[in-house]
Amino acid sequence: MKKTNTILLLLIMSFTLMTLSCTNSDDDVIIDDFSSLDVELMARDFSGVVLVAQNDEILFNKAYGRKNSQENGFNDINTVFDMCSITKQLTAAGILKLEMQNELTVNDSLSKYFDAVPNDKEDITIHQLLTHSSGLLNGIGGDYDTITEEEFLEQVFNSALISPVGEQFNYSNVGYSLLGLIIEKVSEMDYESFLNSQIFQPSNMYHTGYVIPDWQEDEVANGYLNSVENNKPNEENWSDNGPYLNLKANGGILTRANDLLLWSQSIMNNTVLDEATTSKYLFPHFQPTNIYDSYGYGWGIENHDSENKLVLHGGASDLFTSDVWIYPNKGITIIVLSNEFDQSVYTIAREISNFLLAQ
Template identity: 40%
Template sequence: MKYIFTVILALIIHISTCYGQTNKENEANKKIDRYLSALESVGFSGSVLVEINGKKVIAKGYGFCDAETQITNSPKTIFDIGSITKQFTAAAILKLEMQGKLSTNDKISKFFDKIPSDKQQITIHDLLRHQSGLISNVGRDFEKISEKEFLENVFNSELLFPVGTNFSYSNIGYSLLAMIIEKTSNKSYETYLYENLWKPSQMKMTGYTRPSYDKNYIAVGYENDNKVWGKPTEKEWDTVSPYWHLKGNGGILSTTEDLYKWHKCLLSEKILSNDAKQKLYHPKLRPEETENSYYAYGWDVSKTNRNTTQVWHNGTNRIFYADFLRFIDEKVTFIMLSNKSHPNFNNLNFEMARIVFNPNFIPEIPIADNAENRNFSNNIIKTISEFGIEKAKEEYAKKKSTEQLLEFLMREEGFKHIDNGKPEIAVQIFEMNVFVYPKSAKALQGLGEGYMETGKNELALKYLKESLAINPDNPFVSRLIKQLDK
């Protein structure tokens, strides 16, 4: 009888636990769904996929794929994924290493001729980790350039630091990796990725031009004022792919559904072995780096405050915005692709993560970025610049009921004034932002950074700590606080 009672008790506990987890997940799903609908009402446009506890729970589109023809976004909508392209380039390099065709320790002099002496020690590993010292770009994304001209411009550029000694994000480094893929495999960059990464993952809507895209599903990009930027495939391309300013480092087209298939494949050994994935996420670090936060091979890796691992990358050309956030240990994933990049929504994945991991968190719905609110915010900024913050507060008190201050615009303008050598005005702009939004972690962070710029470290510490109390999952603010504490 004692044995039977124990078994029944264990079964009851198990059922109760599972039921509790289900309720918690359902509540998170509902919160996220309501949140996304609210964001759509203030201008969000894109497609979102959410996985909780290893299950896809949300896969929806918001806003328009093409506003003129009234085609709405959906999980099938095709977006420019920007620098998320880099993870495919990195995975292809590791696949070639698995096939015995190269090593991440190989120097680039093995693949390119006439390399200047200051760049001869650069390895594939250095390119993958953005520690080669190469500058970021030598031209605009869709600017026409030949391979020969591209290499001449890259190798004639000055290094930012000695090879392997520091970090600086370099798009051209990943374009060099794409060239190495082509030279080593004797196939085009896109063909090698399709045969070795996308086809095994059953990703049918990912590539530059390889898939038979229905052009109606390719999202039209929009600027913040809703001006049409167009589709990536309408820009000047080198026949089947962008030119080398973009090829290999950005510009791949994909869907949230295809990226989810890629995520699932990376959980298995279908494409990369466990050893290769270990290197993908945990490559050799520089002596001054720690396991808390670093750039791996095409992924940014960091520890959460739950002592779990966060694997993340985003990408943008300031028209399209893509964000891929994975908590592999916790079986939680967020994929967001947008055809209208905007500061109000670019942190969306991290807000959804806070909803999942903190049941008490209630996300804020940003103020709509419309002409009336933008004009009002610009007038407040102008008043601060000409007459000071007290006059601006008087003007704010007289605002119409339909006028609202744009929190993100105030932060942007504050940092612009810092860059333009006007930190005192910047601080007043940040102070005004906190006056209107005293519970905004971003506004408080901006004010803290403003005080740091003006040497008021005690005040900086105060507001940065207030920001971190509201959003404890901000590693950048944590680092600033540690820096100030010293």
């Protein structure tokens, strides 16, 4: 089973924007308190984990549905899911970590890191890759297609730009895979190894990665499509170092909700990035977008100049759906992970947000 194609992903991401602005509909989760959330999620046959926290206090953390077809194969709060495109914020953090270490700058161009970059792409900057303003296309193949670095770069560099460099927001998985390669070239480490040493370990995220964590057999959820069990993500066509470049660094990292809470706390506590770099990380660098009010570095940004500033990002395949919302000024974190393609993930996050902000 291949993951969702580019068009479906963009439709899903557009749905996020729609749910942020639309009024309640029959599909909305109406939350008066966390008990009503629990009842609603069970009524919807939701499959996954929902975690809500404020600062160091977990307000809600429950699991629903099945992670596999074994007799006792139910999701629990420690189940590992595919975070899909939430991976991008980790790639962005890796780039900024290298900038903190004076190993690169976001104003560097592609031609500094790659040979034979064609004229129309040689001046694309890391900043433009981070903000989806490079003009590069979304993707060049299936997420689980075998592809070498040479083949990947040849196809990317030979592709036509879909907009002038730096002028428009066009969501690009290709751009984030290039960022992953830049991380490897600058750090002289494999992408996941760099994230593990610089982000996951300092944040105590011991259950996040591609292949480094010692996953137990029943720890990672199988994906479900129309109630039919499919593979675990790490049972797909991966290399020894995780996914090939059509997916690597733009998606596919595996995690559990508690690890994402630790990541949120690391951001707000400046554990991995210092205060100035965190501000740069969560700054609205590009607008308008067709998804969020504006885009930072791997994050959508809403209400930037408000006490209710929101940084968020979702992800989806045809087997998994994810969303993380953080209100950094309020210390609120909302995490929804599902092992189904479930558009209500975004609605759930929004309604939890509405309930909390109304308190």
